[in-house]
Structures are given as structure tokens and as C-alpha cells.
Amino acid sequence: MSHHKGEHLLPLTARKMGIDTHQELTIYLRSDSHVCYSEGFSALSRVQVEAGNRVIIATLHIVNNDALLDQQIGFSDSAWNRMALEEGDHVCVYHPKPLESLSHVRAKVFGHRLTTDQINGIVQDIAAGLYADVHLAAFITACGHNRLNRREIVDLTRAMIGAGSQLQWPQNIVVDKHCVGGLPGNRTSPILVPILAAAGLTMPKTSSRAITSPAGTADTMETLTEVRLSLQQIRDIVSQHGGCLAWGGSVRLSPTDDLLIRVERALELDSEGQLIASVLSKKIAAGATHVLIDIPVGTTAKVRDSKSAERLSNLLKSVAQDLGLQVRIMVSDGSQPVGRGIGPALEGLDILAVLKNQADAPKDLKNRSAEIAGALLEMAGKADNGEGFKKALAIIESGKAWQKFVDICNAQGGLKQPPVAPYRYNMVAHQHGTVSGINNRLLSQLAKLAGAPADPAAGIVCYAKLGDQVKKGETLLTIHAESPGELDYAVAYLDEHSQLITLS
Amino acid sequence: MSHHKGEHLLPLTARKMGIDTHQELTIYLRSDSHVCYSEGFSALSRVQVEAGNRVIIATLHIVNNDALLDQQIGFSDSAWNRMALEEGDHVCVYHPKPLESLSHVRAKVFGHRLTTDQINGIVQDIAAGLYADVHLAAFITACGHNRLNRREIVDLTRAMIGAGSQLQWPQNIVVDKHCVGGLPGNRTSPILVPILAAAGLTMPKTSSRAITSPAGTADTMETLTEVRLSLQQIRDIVSQHGGCLAWGGSVRLSPTDDLLIRVERALELDSEGQLIASVLSKKIAAGATHVLIDIPVGTTAKVRDSKSAERLSNLLKSVAQDLGLQVRIMVSDGSQPVGRGIGPALEGLDILAVLKNQADAPKDLKNRSAEIAGALLEMAGKADNGEGFKKALAIIESGKAWQKFVDICNAQGGLKQPPVAPYRYNMVAHQHGTVSGINNRLLSQLAKLAGAPADPAAGIVCYAKLGDQVKKGETLLTIHAESPGELDYAVAYLDEHSQLITLS
Structure with a gap:
């Protein structure tokens, strides 16, 4: 009971600090508070915090001014929410017991x-x-490179599934799709779901919001309908319509994945074992049985050469096999953005154009969606091998995909028209030439500077495609912004980064 | 120049938040501030901060209330001090360039x-x-276990020395001492320095403050004299008197060691390679040529068995050899505290009693100090092998060590009498018996609960030694506290932890 020695202290009074520390649960105490003094807590101490039957372990930051009183304890937003506190609640603090599982992390450091x-x-x-x-950083590093074997990756995937919610479906086949690594505008899921649902398949799609990109599928779908669905809503809508397009954050499918990904990004460490556990745990938790994994390869994409893509494919397939999941890998072109829009609403408009079968719909987005949908139709036995692509295109062109999309959006709370940004700027070609290079990373950055994804209407419409012949004065891209300040800011960035689109 | 895209923003105005985040440099921005918006910064983003020619990379926390205005940027104490800011200074923020050295950390993860x-x-x-x-956690983990070879440990040690200040001495022999792992009351350095200086040797001793223990040597020495010395003061005092007893924190010897140690503690990961680089870099930076390393072994000490002690000794010796440092290892008894006092002033009183040759001076502290001093006298050629201990004892008993200690303290700003705590509590034996066990960890915790090291007079005086025959009612230890509340708190802890001293 040595961790419970604080029980003789008066309880502290809870205060919300209004500071967002994301996942790092943080508490705040005065440096001269009785509890810091007697417990020997100092900055960055780990502290066990209890209120009623709710317990967390948080990192301590020390306040040296009057933002807190002696008997008060401040909470970051994440710590406050996790403890479900109200202003003035009584809270006790203790030295935490050593975590037994950290000794396993240390065992992994020792190569066990x-x-x-x-x-x-x-x-x-x-x-x-x-x-x-x-x-988390130590765990990720200790499992880095090839230090997890196939059995450990399978165990990790299963553990991550078990740590969150799970969806179960009566159908024998439930399809899903994942894209490894960002390619701007590559927003195929909102097109795949209605195609596959219209073909009679089940596709309970949950997606993430952007973390470092100008839009996630959930951000884009939010410009078209409601995406914050409960597990029960997902069950009902998918049962009735065959598919949904929900934000994954509200349903806690494989929640540890979200925690690990944040730290992996900070470390720029992509262990294959953890990448695979991350992807497969989300899909299995959503109830998928057949999954298509898209790996775009390109010099400014996440996977930069076909050799890396192949190694990743092989490991993904063998782990999926042990987990009883059918997986097909599609290695695709990652050399340039897909569609025209980059940013939530602008990508939404591309999706509407493809689904409504408009003549000006971006062909690459339409074809890529039909390829992925076709592969899934073949995997699920809804099309003969080699016939999936045609069948998927036909579902779009018949209007069935659009009708299904309208039904799903209506079930989720109604179909909306995406918002339009009032401030625009055209980047024009300064010479005649052929488009010879498009930098995905700089384009994403430009869209973010224009305000995406926080401003849903902000972003880029990129008209140029590799190989296009352009004339002097022709518009290569248009920046969309919701405020003149952000437009100016993005334009200034563009002026400094003319290599964003290369003509030759 | 992609990291410099913030240069079109108006500068932000600096504000000190009064929050101590220790080494994790932290800045604060409003969630709805223009810069978060346009740069896409979110909680835990890494942000490059520039003011004049001063640059840091800090971790972002997001403020959701009126603690900051739109154009303000808040700083943690560590970030504020490192940037040498004043309230209202203008500051610019950018996305940091990727750190090239992190790719080397990743290479280590991949086993290179x-x-x-x-x-x-x-x-x-x-x-x-x-x-x-x-x-830091990723670097420590990637180098964990045996992943640094001897050459890498040597390089790491040299790099850590080069990253801070260094002291150089005209003498061919400069002695120092290090103790691996805490044993309460094992405060030999303030006794060694005057013995060795009195013997004509040079010992520029820098020590740390407590991080998790009830006292560090610097905390103890601060109850006796001034320990915040500049590099120049250290040079002057050592030149004149042969030794000093300074706080290392003010002179930046191997400053990266302090950063790494904090995170190693949080991870409870002690890589041998990093432990060795830590110890040896501090000593070499202080100019030492001959170092005695004390490794106490005991079930409640840091090193728990002689096999671990031997492995550590061998690696320490081989790395020291490559660095041209003479090292001798002393594996010592770590089964119980040394001396009687635990806490800054109480340990200071033990030191005074030994140096003044008082009849009631703790014999174990005196003997242990003489053993270590003797070993260093032998290493430095000031005593024949086997004669060092006797010679060291003679220097204490002649009063020369005391006179040297007075001279050094006077040079550092004057000798003080340690403060005395007004509140006391005696723990008495409830039965006759033999002292069969003393738990170092619980004793340290008890001293901290009584207020040590923040209250310099607080702590424990432990009279019991292993093997002592005690009578019912005899005092085993006395708690000293500066306030009645802390005394009560320590007494309550003692009541729950009667196994702190075992009688049989």
C-alpha cells in the first residue's frame, strides 16, 4: 500500500485549466502546495489521481503563480474529460504503483x-x-525495425482490437478499404461505400480526421452530412443501407492505435509491425472480413519505392492470414494528387461530381474508385476476376451509386451542399510547357496554410496533371480561403515555392 | 526554406506562464489564434520559436480560455529562461526543419x-x-540493453563532455569519486575532499541536488556553506585549497546527462552504456584523472547482487581505459544506511562530527570515508598499497581534515551551523530484540515525507544498526520536521510501515 500514503491528506479541489495537452494527461499543482511538499512531487512527476472510483495517472506540471490556490489541483482538458470531473470536485493524489507492464516493455528492450x-x-x-x-515512445522504439515477429504482431493486433469497441455483422462478408499514407485528394471511400452497398455488400466505413494532412475522410464527409454516429446508429444504418461513412473517433474502435500513432508521428518512426497492427486492428474491430489495402508509391508519397511496397505487402498478407482476414494489396500511382480538390469541401465537390456522373468529374478519382471497388467486388464474389472494374463503373454510371449515397447521407442526418470559400487566388503558368512534376507535400502544406481542414471550404483546386500541355497564362491551381488574411498567407507561401508545380 | 514560412506573420508577444515543465520546453497558444489556424499547429506540435538570434524547438500546449490573447505566446519557465525573454518581447514561430540527428536515432533503432x-x-x-x-525516450530505448558497444560508449562519453563546460588543472593527478545508486546518509564526499586536499591532492568536487532522494551532496553542503559557485570561483578555490564542494548545476558539466537521467528515471531504464557515459563524462569534464567508484550492493540498494556489480565494474573499467581515465571500483555494503542522519542538515551534522573527531561521530561514515580516501591516496601514489586507509584516518584524527574543511568553506563564503528542526517524534522498540533488517527505500521515503530536502532541517536520525541489541522502549529513530503538519504526516506513514526496521 505504499502508493496510498496520501490518504491522510485533505482532498484537493478540482479546477479545469483550459489547456489542451492532447493525449498526455496533465495535472497542475502549486510549487508551494502542501501536497507537493510532503509527497515530494516535482515537475514531470507521474501522479495517480483519484475521484470517486475514477483513477488516472497523469504528468505533473508545477504552477508558480496565482493561477491555482494551495488546495487546488488543475487538469488539462484530456485529464478533466477522462475523469468526468466538475468544477470543485474532491480529488486525491498518490504516488502511483510501478506499472507491471512497463517491465515487459523493458524486457522487449532486452530483446525478449x-x-x-x-x-x-x-x-x-x-x-x-x-x-x-x-x-509510449519507449514501447514504439523497443518494437521498432523487425523486433516484433509475426506472432507478436498478431497478438498486438488482437490486443488492440480487444481494448476497444467491436462491431459484429450477420453477413459472412463485410468489406473495407485502407490507404497507407496520404496522397492529397485521394478520397475514394465516399465513392466506394455507395458502389459496394448498391452491389449488395456490407461496408461499415469509419474514417479519421486529418492529423497532419489538409483533410481526412471524416472532415470531407462532414461537409456533406453528419459523421458523429453512435455504435447503435452505425449498426442501424448499415443494416438498412449496407454502408455508412462515420467518424471513427466517436466509437473507440482500436483506441490505442490513436495514442500510438501520435507518438509515432513525433518520432517519425514507422515500425512495420505497428503499422500493420494499426491498420488491421481498426478493420477487424469494425467487423471487416475482406479488406483492400491501397499503397500509393511515389517520390513525394509515404511509400517511396516499389521494393518497400512489396515488403510491406508480404508482411501485411501473412499477418492478415493468421487473423483470418482476407486482404488484397493494390500498389498504385502516388506521383500526383487524385481529383482536383484538396481540402474538405473541395474534395466533397469532386465526390459529388463523380457520383452524379457529371461530365466534368475528375476521371482519375472515378477510375481509381472503380478499380478499388472492382477489386472488392471480385474478392467478395460479386464479380468475376477481371470484371470488377467494369461492374463498378456501371454502378456509378447507372446512377445507383448516387442514389445509395443520398440514402446513406439521409440516414446519417441529411445530405448537405459543401460550403464555398469567398476568397480565391489563381496561380497561372508563366510560360508554355508540359507539367513534369507535382509535389504532393508542398500542395498539402499550401492547402493547410489556406485554412484546411479547420476552415472546411478552404484548400486548393489543382487543375494541372502530369503530362498536361499548358499555355502561358493558363490557371494551374486556385487557392480557396475563408478569410483574406489566410489567402494572403497562402499566396506568399506559393510565391516562395514555385517548384510546387514544375513545367518543362 | 520550408520551415520559414511563418515569416509573413506578425510577431507574437511573449508572456511567462509561471508553469514549470522542467526540461520539456513548452509554449502555449490560444486554440483560436491566427497562428494556430494558419500554421495548422495543434496540441503537442513541435514549434520552432525565434526571438532575436535565440532559437528553441518547443512542445505546444493549446489554451482554450482567456489566459492568453490572440497575439500572445506563453512560455514555460524552462523555455522562458532558455530564450532569455522579457515580458512583451517579440517572438516568431515556425514549423521546425526535421532534425537530421533523429535519423541517426532511427538508424540505431534499425540496429546500425x-x-x-x-x-x-x-x-x-x-x-x-x-x-x-x-x-530522448526513443534514443535511450534504442541504445538500451547492450546496443552500444565499447567504442560507441566512449564516443558518447566524449560527446557529452564536449557539449558542456570543462575544467582543466595544471596538476598531473586530479582525483574524484562517484557512488552508483543511493544509500541514505552515504555522504562521504564532504569528508573525502578535505582529507585528500590536506594530503596535497586536487579534488574539484561538483555534486548534484536530490532528484528522488531526501538529500543530494549539494543539498547537504548548502546547510554548511555556499555551493553555487562559478567556474572561475571553482578554479580559484581549488588552486588555493586543493578542493571544493560545489553544486554541479550551476556550471554545466555534461549538461546532456541531466536531461537523459530525468527520462531514464521515468522509464526506469538503466542502460549500462548510458550509465557509464553519464558517470564518466561528469568526472572527465571536471578534469579528473583518477576516480574511485563506489558501488553499494544490497537488497534495497540500486545494485542488488554482486554479479550485477561485477558486470558493471568490468565495463566501467574498459571504457575508462579507452578514455585515459584511471578508475578503481569499490563494491561496498549497501544493506543499511550510512551514518545516522538522513536529510540535508542531519547529514551535515554527521559530517561535522566525523571531521571534528567527536567521540560520538558515526563510525561507519568515518570508516567508509577513510576507505574511499585511502583507495584514492593509493591510486595517486600518496600512500603505499594497503596503507591508504590508515593514512586517511590519521588525517582525520590529526584535525588536518577539519582545518582543510573550514578553509574550503570559508573560501566558498563562510562555514555555517546546519539548521535544527523544532518538531520531533521518536519511534521506539515495542519489544526486546536484534535489529535484523533496515529498508533503505522506506527510510528515504519517510525522510522525504518529513520535508527533506526542501526543508533542510527535516529528515530522520536513525540510531539502529543491523545486529544491534535493543531493549523495549529504546529509540530506534527520530523524525525531524519543520512543521507540525509534516511531522504528523510522517508519523502516520511510519505507523503503516512498521517493517521499516525489523527486530527478531
């Missing part, structure tokens, strides 16, 4: 194989919010 | 050997404050 139970212990403690970011 | 240049790059970036704690 982890047992299924040890991996479960680690994932459960991560899900319970007991790991500080430094602990 | 690091070159000397790569190790230098990592250490220089750590010293410049460019690593977030998650990056």
Missing part, C-alpha cells in the same frame, strides 16, 4: 519475445491512459 | 552502429534543447 499475456497487459495499460508519452 | 559524428550530432542537438522528451 513478449508473450500474448504480456502484450495484452501493455495494450490494456495504454488504453487505460496509464502510459506517459515517454513510455 | 553509430559513427562518432552521428553520436556527436545527437548529443549536440540534445544539448541545444531540440529533443522533446519522446525523442
Whole structure:
């Protein structure tokens, strides 16, 4: 009971600090407070916090001014929400017991194989919010490179599934799709779901919001309909319409994945084992049985050469096999953006154009969507091999995909028209020439500077495609912004980065 | 120049938040501020901050209330101090360029050997404050277990020395001492320095403050004299008197060590390579040529068995050899505290009693100090082998050590009498018996609960020694506290932890 020695202290009074520290649960105490003094807490100490039957372990920041009183304890937004506190609640603090699962992380540092139970212990403690970011970083690093074998990756995937909610479906076949690594505008899911649902398949699609990109599928879909659905709403809508397009954040499918991804990004460390557990745990938790994984390859995409793509494909397939999941890999062109719009509403408009079968719909987005949908139709036995693409195109062109999309959006709360940004700027070609290079990373950055995804109407419409012949004065792209300041800011960036689109 | 795209923004106005985040440099921006919006910064983003020619990379926390205005940027204490800001200074923020040295950390994750240049790059970036704690955690983990070879440990040690200040001495022999792992009351350095200086040796001793223990040598010495010395003061005092007893924190000897140690503690990961680089870099930076390393072994000490002690000894010796440092290892008894006092002033009183040759001086502290001093006298050629202990004892008993201690303290700003705590509580034996166990960890915790080291007079006086025969009613230890509340709190802890001292 040595961790409970604080029980003789008066309880502290809870205060919301209004500081967002994201996943790193943080509490604040005065440096001269009685509890810091007697418990020996100092900046960055890990502290166990209890209120009623709710317990967290948080990182301590010390306040040296009058933002807090002696008997007060401040909470970051994440810590406040996780403890479900109200202003003035009574809270006790303790030294936390050492976490047993951290000894397994240390065992991995020493090169040991982890047992299924040890991996479960680690994932459960991560899900319970007991790991500080430094602990997550140590876990990610210790599992880096090839230090997880196939069995450990399978165990990790299963543990991540078990740590969150799971969806189950009566159908024998439930399809899903994942794209590894961002390609601007590559927003195929809102087109795939209605195609596949119209073909009689089940596709309960949950998507993420952007973390470092100008739009996630959930951001784009939010310009078209409601995406914050409960698990029960997802079950009802998918049962009735065959598909949905929901934000994954509200349903806690594989929630540890979200925690790990943040730290992986900070470290720029992509361990294959954790990437695979991340992708497959989300899909299996959503109830998928057949999954198409798109790996765009290009010099400014996440996977930069076909050799890396192949190694990743092979490991993905073998782990999926052990988990009883059917997976097909599609290695695709990642050399330029897909569609024209980059940003939530602008991508939404591309999606509407494809689904409504408009003559000006971006062909690359339409074809890529039909390829992926075709592959899934073939995997699910809804089309003969080699016939899927044609069948998917036919579902679009018949208007059935559009009708299904309208039904799903109406079930989710109604179909909306995406918002339009009032401020625009055209980048024109300064010479005649052929488009010889488009930098995905700079384009994404430009769209973010224009305000995406926080401003849903902001972003880029990119007209240029590799190989296009352009004339002097022709518009290569248009920046859309919701405020003149952001437009100016994006234009200034563009002026400095003329290599964003290369003509030769 | 992609990291400089913020240069079109108006500068932000600096504000000190009064929040201590220790080494994790932290800045604060409003969620609805223009800069978060247009740069796409979110909670935990890494942000490059520039003011004049001063640059840091800091971790962003987002403020959701009126603690900041739109154009203001808040700073944690560490970020504020490192940028040497004043209230209202103008500050610009950017997306930081990727750190090249992080690619070397990733290379280590992939099992590669690091070159000397790569190790230098990592250490220089750590010293410049460019690593977030998650990056430090990844580096520590990637180097964990046996993943640094002897050459890499040597390079790491040299890089850590080069990243801070260094002291140089005209003497051919400069002695120093290090103790691996805490044993309460084991405060030998303030006794060694005057013995060795009185013997004509040079010992520029810098020590740390407590991080998790009830007292560090610097905390104890601060109850006796001034310990915040500049490099120049250290040079002058050591030149004149042969030794000093300074706080290391004010002179930046191997400053990266302090950053790494904090995160190692949080991870409870002690890589041998980093432990060795930590110890040896501090000593070499202080100019030492001959170092005695004390490794106490005991079930409640840091090193728990002689096998671990031997492995550590061998690696320490081989790395020291490559660095041209003479090292002798002393594996010592770590089964119980040394001396009687635990806490800054109480340990100071023990030191005074030994140096003044008082009849009631704790014999174990006196003997242990004489053993270590004796070993260093032998290493430095000031005593024949086997004669050092006797010679060291003679220097104490002649009063020469005391006179040297007075001279050094006077040179550092004057000798003080340690403060005395007004509130006391005696723990008495409830039965006759023999003292069969003393728990170092619980004793340290008890001293901290009584107020040590923040209250310098607080702590424990432990009269019991292993093997002592005690009578019912005899005092085993006395708690000293500066306030009645802290005394009550420590007494309550004692009541719950009667196994702190075992009688049989």
C-alpha cells in the first residue's frame, strides 16, 4: 500500500485549466502546495489521481503563480474529460504503483519475445491512459525495425482490437478499404461505400480526421452530412443501407492505435509491425472480413519505392492470414494528387461530381474508385476476376451509386451542399510547357496554410496533371480561403515555392 | 526554406506562464489564434520559436480560455529562461526543419552502429534543447540493453563532455569519486575532499541536488556553506585549497546527462552504456584523472547482487581505459544506511562530527570515508598499497581534515551551523530484540515525507544498526520536521510501515 500514503491528506479541489495537452494527461499543482511538499512531487512527476472510483495517472506540471490556490489541483482538458470531473470536485493524489507492464516493455528492450499475456497487459495499460508519452515512445522504439515477429504482431493486433469497441455483422462478408499514407485528394471511400452497398455488400466505413494532412475522410464527409454516429446508429444504418461513412473517433474502435500513432508521428518512426497492427486492428474491430489495402508509391508519397511496397505487402498478407482476414494489396500511382480538390469541401465537390456522373468529374478519382471497388467486388464474389472494374463503373454510371449515397447521407442526418470559400487566388503558368512534376507535400502544406481542414471550404483546386500541355497564362491551381488574411498567407507561401508545380 | 514560412506573420508577444515543465520546453497558444489556424499547429506540435538570434524547438500546449490573447505566446519557465525573454518581447514561430540527428536515432533503432559524428550530432542537438522528451525516450530505448558497444560508449562519453563546460588543472593527478545508486546518509564526499586536499591532492568536487532522494551532496553542503559557485570561483578555490564542494548545476558539466537521467528515471531504464557515459563524462569534464567508484550492493540498494556489480565494474573499467581515465571500483555494503542522519542538515551534522573527531561521530561514515580516501591516496601514489586507509584516518584524527574543511568553506563564503528542526517524534522498540533488517527505500521515503530536502532541517536520525541489541522502549529513530503538519504526516506513514526496521 505504499502508493496510498496520501490518504491522510485533505482532498484537493478540482479546477479545469483550459489547456489542451492532447493525449498526455496533465495535472497542475502549486510549487508551494502542501501536497507537493510532503509527497515530494516535482515537475514531470507521474501522479495517480483519484475521484470517486475514477483513477488516472497523469504528468505533473508545477504552477508558480496565482493561477491555482494551495488546495487546488488543475487538469488539462484530456485529464478533466477522462475523469468526468466538475468544477470543485474532491480529488486525491498518490504516488502511483510501478506499472507491471512497463517491465515487459523493458524486457522487449532486452530483446525478449513478449508473450500474448504480456502484450495484452501493455495494450490494456495504454488504453487505460496509464502510459506517459515517454513510455509510449519507449514501447514504439523497443518494437521498432523487425523486433516484433509475426506472432507478436498478431497478438498486438488482437490486443488492440480487444481494448476497444467491436462491431459484429450477420453477413459472412463485410468489406473495407485502407490507404497507407496520404496522397492529397485521394478520397475514394465516399465513392466506394455507395458502389459496394448498391452491389449488395456490407461496408461499415469509419474514417479519421486529418492529423497532419489538409483533410481526412471524416472532415470531407462532414461537409456533406453528419459523421458523429453512435455504435447503435452505425449498426442501424448499415443494416438498412449496407454502408455508412462515420467518424471513427466517436466509437473507440482500436483506441490505442490513436495514442500510438501520435507518438509515432513525433518520432517519425514507422515500425512495420505497428503499422500493420494499426491498420488491421481498426478493420477487424469494425467487423471487416475482406479488406483492400491501397499503397500509393511515389517520390513525394509515404511509400517511396516499389521494393518497400512489396515488403510491406508480404508482411501485411501473412499477418492478415493468421487473423483470418482476407486482404488484397493494390500498389498504385502516388506521383500526383487524385481529383482536383484538396481540402474538405473541395474534395466533397469532386465526390459529388463523380457520383452524379457529371461530365466534368475528375476521371482519375472515378477510375481509381472503380478499380478499388472492382477489386472488392471480385474478392467478395460479386464479380468475376477481371470484371470488377467494369461492374463498378456501371454502378456509378447507372446512377445507383448516387442514389445509395443520398440514402446513406439521409440516414446519417441529411445530405448537405459543401460550403464555398469567398476568397480565391489563381496561380497561372508563366510560360508554355508540359507539367513534369507535382509535389504532393508542398500542395498539402499550401492547402493547410489556406485554412484546411479547420476552415472546411478552404484548400486548393489543382487543375494541372502530369503530362498536361499548358499555355502561358493558363490557371494551374486556385487557392480557396475563408478569410483574406489566410489567402494572403497562402499566396506568399506559393510565391516562395514555385517548384510546387514544375513545367518543362 | 520550408520551415520559414511563418515569416509573413506578425510577431507574437511573449508572456511567462509561471508553469514549470522542467526540461520539456513548452509554449502555449490560444486554440483560436491566427497562428494556430494558419500554421495548422495543434496540441503537442513541435514549434520552432525565434526571438532575436535565440532559437528553441518547443512542445505546444493549446489554451482554450482567456489566459492568453490572440497575439500572445506563453512560455514555460524552462523555455522562458532558455530564450532569455522579457515580458512583451517579440517572438516568431515556425514549423521546425526535421532534425537530421533523429535519423541517426532511427538508424540505431534499425540496429546500425553509430559513427562518432552521428553520436556527436545527437548529443549536440540534445544539448541545444531540440529533443522533446519522446525523442530522448526513443534514443535511450534504442541504445538500451547492450546496443552500444565499447567504442560507441566512449564516443558518447566524449560527446557529452564536449557539449558542456570543462575544467582543466595544471596538476598531473586530479582525483574524484562517484557512488552508483543511493544509500541514505552515504555522504562521504564532504569528508573525502578535505582529507585528500590536506594530503596535497586536487579534488574539484561538483555534486548534484536530490532528484528522488531526501538529500543530494549539494543539498547537504548548502546547510554548511555556499555551493553555487562559478567556474572561475571553482578554479580559484581549488588552486588555493586543493578542493571544493560545489553544486554541479550551476556550471554545466555534461549538461546532456541531466536531461537523459530525468527520462531514464521515468522509464526506469538503466542502460549500462548510458550509465557509464553519464558517470564518466561528469568526472572527465571536471578534469579528473583518477576516480574511485563506489558501488553499494544490497537488497534495497540500486545494485542488488554482486554479479550485477561485477558486470558493471568490468565495463566501467574498459571504457575508462579507452578514455585515459584511471578508475578503481569499490563494491561496498549497501544493506543499511550510512551514518545516522538522513536529510540535508542531519547529514551535515554527521559530517561535522566525523571531521571534528567527536567521540560520538558515526563510525561507519568515518570508516567508509577513510576507505574511499585511502583507495584514492593509493591510486595517486600518496600512500603505499594497503596503507591508504590508515593514512586517511590519521588525517582525520590529526584535525588536518577539519582545518582543510573550514578553509574550503570559508573560501566558498563562510562555514555555517546546519539548521535544527523544532518538531520531533521518536519511534521506539515495542519489544526486546536484534535489529535484523533496515529498508533503505522506506527510510528515504519517510525522510522525504518529513520535508527533506526542501526543508533542510527535516529528515530522520536513525540510531539502529543491523545486529544491534535493543531493549523495549529504546529509540530506534527520530523524525525531524519543520512543521507540525509534516511531522504528523510522517508519523502516520511510519505507523503503516512498521517493517521499516525489523527486530527478531
